[in-house]
Amino acid sequence: MSLVSETVREYMQRLASNEPTPGGGSAAAVAGALAAASAAMAANFTVGKKKFGDVQADIERILKVLNTQQQKLLELADADAEAYSQVGAAYGMPRDTDEQKQARQQAIQEALMAAAEVPMAVAEACAAFIGLLPELADKCNPNLISDVGVGAQLGSAALAAAQLNVEVNLALIKDEDYNSQKRRRLSQLATEASEAAEQAIEKVKEAILA
Amino acid sequence: MSLVSETVREYMQRLASNEPTPGGGSAAAVAGALAAASAAMAANFTVGKKKFGDVQADIERILKVLNTQQQKLLELADADAEAYSQVGAAYGMPRDTDEQKQARQQAIQEALMAAAEVPMAVAEACAAFIGLLPELADKCNPNLISDVGVGAQLGSAALAAAQLNVEVNLALIKDEDYNSQKRRRLSQLATEASEAAEQAIEKVKEAILA
Numbered sequence: 001m002s003l004v005s006e007t008v009r010e011y012m013q014r015l016a017s018n019e020p021t022p023g024g025g026s027a028a029a030v031a032g033a034l035a036a037a038s039a040a041m042a043a044n045f046t047v048g049k050k051k052f053g054d055v056q057a058d059i060e061r062i063l064k065v066l067n068t069q070q071q072k073l074l075e076l077a078d079a080d081a082e083a084y085s086q087v088g089a090a091y092g093m094p095r096d097t098d099e100q101k102q103a104r105q106q107a108i109q110e111a112l113m114a115a116a117e118v119p120m121a122v123a124e125a126c127a128a129f130i131g132l133l134p135e136l137a138d139k140c141n142p143n144l145i146s147d148v149g150v151g152a153q154l155g156s157a158a159l160a161a162a163q164l165n166v167e168v169n170l171a172l173i174k175d176e177d178y179n180s181q182k183r184r185r186l187s188q189l190a191t192e193a194s195e196a197a198e199q200a201i202e203k204v205k206e207a208i209l210a
Numbered sequence: 211m212s213l214v215s216e217t218v219r220e221y222m223q224r225l226a227s228n229e230p231t232p233g234g235g236s237a238a239a240v241a242g243a244l245a246a247a248s249a250a251m252a253a254n255f256t257v258g259k260k261k262f263g264d265v266q267a268d269i270e271r272i273l274k275v276l277n278t279q280q281q282k283l284l285e286l287a288d289a290d291a292e293a294y295s296q297v298g299a300a301y302g303m304p305r306d307t308d309e310q311k312q313a314r315q316q317a318i319q320e321a322l323m324a325a326a327e328v329p330m331a332v333a334e335a336c337a338a339f340i341g342l343l344p345e346l347a348d349k350c351n352p353n354l355i356s357d358v359g360v361g362a363q364l365g366s367a368a369l370a371a372a373q374l375n376v377e378v379n380l381a382l383i384k385d386e387d388y389n390s391q392k393r394r395r396l397s398q399l400a401t402e403a404s405e406a407a408e409q410a411i412e413k414v415k416e417a418i419l420a
Contacts, residue, residue, distance in 0.1 A: 008284070038237045041228070161363045
């Protein structure tokens with residue numbers, strides 16, 4: 001059964017438990033989806049309102065990205081659990097002969113790379129919408145601007161949580177070219193997203209405290 | 211129906227929609243619950259294991275707080291929606307006579323204070339467990355340490371998101387004593403929690419990259 005088809009309460013219980021899945025990568029994906037949904041709420045209270053007629057096309061463009069990334073993040077919340085099961089299966093392979101040992105090692109390395117790709121994709125999805133939040137803060141219905149701030153706070157935390165989950169896998173992966181490529185990309189995503197998130201939060205605070 | 215009895219996917223859809231609830235305060239509470247559950251997972255993979263026998267009592271004490279606060283945060287996710295409905299109801303009161311106008315104003319102010327108390331309680335609940343995360347990072351099963359980091363990242367973002375939601379209400383509340391009392395408490399919680407979260411994240415990064 002899909003994890004995101006569980007109730008919020010059941011999902012939390014299973015996350016907290018000593019079952020192997022869902023883990024932190026899945027939690028990061030759910031947090032990213034929460035962030036995208038909060039920002040989408042601000043957009044949805046702006047589209048179709050005459051008062052905000054000038055910005056309709058911009059808001060619709062932003063909303064499309066928010067919806068796509070929210071959807072993707074929910075899929076990644078499930079994909080993370082699946083990828084982790086594969087890592088467990090690889091570690092469980094027989095290692096009686098040298099041939100078996102080699103096959104097991106290769107399967108483990110492949111499974112770890114596949115598992116690293118899930119939080120990588122979570123980080124990419126978060127960065128893809130966080131970059132639009134300063135513009136959304138400028139253009140959305142001002143009654144909903146705090147929800148853009150919630151999106152920026154939760155979105156950048158989700159990205160940072162995803163980054164920790166990539167690093168956990170990289171620590172076990174022996175292909176240094178692969179590792180440094182992932183680290184470069186993560187660092188780029190984190191820098192861009194944290195600048196955009198800070199900008200958005202600044203705009204939100206100015207608007208609320210004005 | 212309780213919002214947290216919806217599936218994760220339904221909750222996200224409703225959050226993103228232009229329905230009045232759930233709003234950003236509820237999203238902050240759900241993010242706080244996600245954070246507590248992630249950290250609880252690290253604790254649950256530590257209790258009852260001989261290898262970590264020395265720290266059983268400490269881990270059990272921390273786990274108890276994590277479980278209590280996670281439960282509270284899920285209740286607050288629902289309470290936020292309820293409080294918001296009350297604000298809407300107060301704004302909808304008749305205002306034909308001076309007496310009605312005064313009664314409406316008073317009802318609005320009371321409903322806004324009740325609505326501010328929910329994200330205040332979210333911030334309190336987050337701070338209550340974030341303060342324990344550096345100790346959990348030191349003592350938990352090291353295979354799960356990244357989940358303590360996820361708890362710290364998501365927990366402090368949830369607290370910051372709750373803070374924005376308190377501020378949105380304070381901006382409409384006319385009792386300046388009430389407002390400055392809430393702002394002082396929020397600033398105290400945010401400072402304590404962000405120090406603890408940074409400490410925990412530093413420990414997690416050192417452990418992962420070691």
